Amino acid sequence: MGIAERKERQRAELREQILAAARRIVTEEGFDALTMRKIADAIEYSAATIYLYFENREAIGLQLCHESFEHLVSYMAPAVQVADPLGRLLAIGRSYARFGIENPAEYRLLFMTHSSFLEALFAAEREHPDPDDPGERAFQFVVDAVRVAGASGKLATDDPELIAEMLWSGVHGVVSLAITCKAALVSSVEDLAETMCRTLVRGISASGDVTLGSRSTS
Amino acid sequence: MGIAERKERQRAELREQILAAARRIVTEEGFDALTMRKIADAIEYSAATIYLYFENREAIGLQLCHESFEHLVSYMAPAVQVADPLGRLLAIGRSYARFGIENPAEYRLLFMTHSSFLEALFAAEREHPDPDDPGERAFQFVVDAVRVAGASGKLATDDPELIAEMLWSGVHGVVSLAITCKAALVSSVEDLAETMCRTLVRGISASGDVTLGSRSTS
DNA sequence: GTCTATAAATCGATAGAC
DNA sequence: GTCTATCGATTTATAGAC
Known part of the structure; x- marks a missing residue:
């Protein structure tokens, strides 16, 4: 053979x-x-x-998306090593932002392209649920971290999905704005991302005052 | 004649x-x-x-952008009536989100289109600074509100531009994510926007605990 | 001022020869 | 398995008649 x-x-x-x-x-x-x-x-x-x-151009794009989700997961995965629940959320936000900043084209393909791709991915996921799907893993990763923080009693409110999606939205806003209209921003993307992550974590924490690790803790 | x-x-x-x-x-x-x-x-x-x-298709797009910035300003302007500095920031965030949710196509044109437009607008603004330019007014509006909050001593940190751009990024993240991949979100856009605004304002306030108006206060 | 006609350049995808 | 050739449909923008 x-x-x-x-x-x-x-x-x-x-x-x-x-x-x-x-x-x-x-x-x-x-x-x-x-x-x-x-x-x-x-x-x-x-x-x-x-x-x-x-089959066609779309199929190539979908395959590229799968690979980029793997890439994104590889950025965020080390954050599980952070023991403190809020610190872990901070680390996830920072690593997500770093992925977007360092790989703008991939980020744009995954999250800023005309609905088709993400929708196709989600449709496919609904048809054949696959916990090993990179995209699914990326999303579940964030939700799990929020759940852990919630279970530890360190969150002011208790709605894991809502909080996870808000955190995602916040960092996504920084990255996507930097990609789309960098000229409009006075601050650096890095400062903006760091401020966003810290502000959001501070905003969701049960105690108004949170001890946040140094910036290099990514 | x-x-x-x-x-x-x-x-x-x-x-x-x-x-x-x-x-x-x-x-x-x-x-x-x-x-x-x-x-x-x-x-x-x-x-x-x-x-x-x-002159060409681009020129039509630029004119549409100018008009949409006017539209956006008309949403946010009433927020100046809110006396409390933090309440005003909250109102601005809510009205910005409402503009994006109610006018997704305009929002996409202004902030999610390939750099060209916003960059062209900013380039034009740098060439001939015009305080009456709708886009310029929209941005200045937010920065001013942050300055007021800062002067009132209600903010934890003091960097108006950075805070303004972070607030902008946060709400932008919610709106743009909802536009690009609604299928990916479990929560409603409205809940997400409200949670984002409240969390960010809570996160930047000097006192960890803030009295936030009811949701209908937009 | 407005039209028709068309240039010139793309594109995705396919049929059929080899 | 790979190619050439091409279909059919786009697009922006212009030239020139009226």
Whole structure:
């Protein structure tokens, strides 16, 4: 069966080449600039060949989203090492912001693109719930951390989903505003993100005064 | 000179018709869907005629932005009637969110479109600073309210621009997330916006505990 | 001032030869 | 498995007739 295996391996390789080229284009020029022709030029195949590996342009975008969610999770995962519940929430917010700041093109693809992708991802998730799905893991990660904080009695209110989504919204606001209209901001994105994370955690904590770790605690 | 005046009037009227049609298309289908042909069909002129009134598609978009900033200011302006500094910040946040929720297409055009517009607006503002510019007024409005709160000694920290931009980012995050990926949110936009405004104001207030008006105080 | 007609450039996707 | 060739539909913007 050596021949069949080689063929399968070569097929997988070309598929990876297509994804790598697509990712580079999206990173450099944004998703709107991703065309089948550009991918074809990059991998030195004809555009028609790509359709033998992906159903269409959308399918390539979805695969890129999955990989970027993995990337995002890799940023946030270390935050579980922070024992203090509020400190962990702070660490999650900081790492999420850092992902967006350091990977603006990926961030834009995941959270700022016209509904289609996220909606497609959520629709797919509802059809076949998969706890291993990177996107699902990313969301659950934040909700779990809020639950832990709630159970420790350190939160002023008790609605994990609402608080998780508010925290997400706050950091998302900083990152997306910085991406969309950096020229409008006087403050640096880093200062803005840090201030946002600290203010939100302070705002949800049961005691008005919280001891927040140093900024480098990310 | 009656003839010249009638011509001028008719010219201004057609210009308004073009803008009205453009705004309707943007509102219903988004800015990406705005094409010269669609405008032409709507006003029952040929597409070529539009170029006699606007340099290009971008110029139409810029004019729509100016008008939408006016619209946004009209939402926020009543907040000055709230005497309490923190209450006023809360009212501004609520009214900003309400603008975004009630006018998603305008909001998307102003703050979620590919940098070009806001950057062009800010570039123009830097060239010819104009305190009457609607966009400038909207931003100054928030900064002023933060300054008032700071002067009253009710804020924990003292950096008006940073705090203003953080408040802006927070509410922007809620609105933009709701627009981009509503399917991802369990909570309602209204609850999310209200929680965000209250949490942020609580988080920046000098005393950890703040008396916040009822939700209907918008 | 307004039109028709069209240039010039894209794009996604497919049919069919090899 | 890959290619060439092309369809069919877009778009912005302009040239030139009326």
